[in-house]
Amino acid sequence: MDTEYDHIDIIGTTHEIHHNETDRMMNSYYHKQEVSTVKSLLSKIGNLNYDKVLDLGCSIGTWFDDYKTFGFKKIIGIDISKERAMKAKERGYDEIHVCNAYELPFEDQNIDCIISNDVLVHVLQDSDKLKIFKEVKRVLTDDGIFIFNITNAGGFGFSEDTTIKYCRMNKWQTISELIKQSGLKMKNIVPSYYTIPRIGANPKFVKISTKYIFLCIDALLKKMNNLESAKVVYFTAKKL
DSSP states (O other), rough: OOOOGGTTTTTTTTTTSSSSSSHHHHHHHHHHHHHHHHHHHHHHHHOOOOEEEEEETTTTTTTHHHHHTTTEEEEEEEEEHHHHHHHHHHTTEEEEEEOOSSSSSSOOOOEEEEOOOOGGGGGOOHHHHHHHHHHHHHHHHEEEEEEEEEEEEGGGGOOEEEEETEEBOHHHHHHHHHHHTTEEEEEEEEEEOOOOOOOOOOOHHHHHHHIIIHHHHHHHHTTTOOTTTOOOOEEEEOOO
């Protein structure tokens, strides 16, 4: 059975990597939608002030500026690739660890906030996701929070959990059950975005779409909380 280590040189791509102008605009749009979703979920926490965040699967550190904007004073990153982790360190991460999320190098109840963006899609075995969730529970403080996303199977037309090459698209219900099994408590499940243009779309069309059309469609579907059709779904979990 394949794991993320079998595709380590492929899975570290981020929204900053693109092949053409269409890719660049769409990747920028996706990232802005995800940043908006994470910001919204953090705002729902209430009066808790988290100074430290653990970026679970930080890659080259493209979320650094966003975490600073959110108000985190210390940013820690982990990644299975030493090369990518060192690039994150160069961008400003305060602390970097080259490791997987099954065995985090932290003491029990040591981290206030853990965020993982576009990472679990590359954890191909659901049993490994469960290991990660259990490890997150171990290192979270009692009032800590875990925010993460998945690539939603339903949003891509699949009725079951589906693996294609180095991507695992899960039903959001599957992830909810794994969270429950880990001992964490689900707090929020929200859609992030829905719209993806056809491959090779004209850059002029994409420019107009990302500025107006996609924003309107995504905003409307988010208000309806349409989880089944979302391409990406975010979760917030806490300790029981």
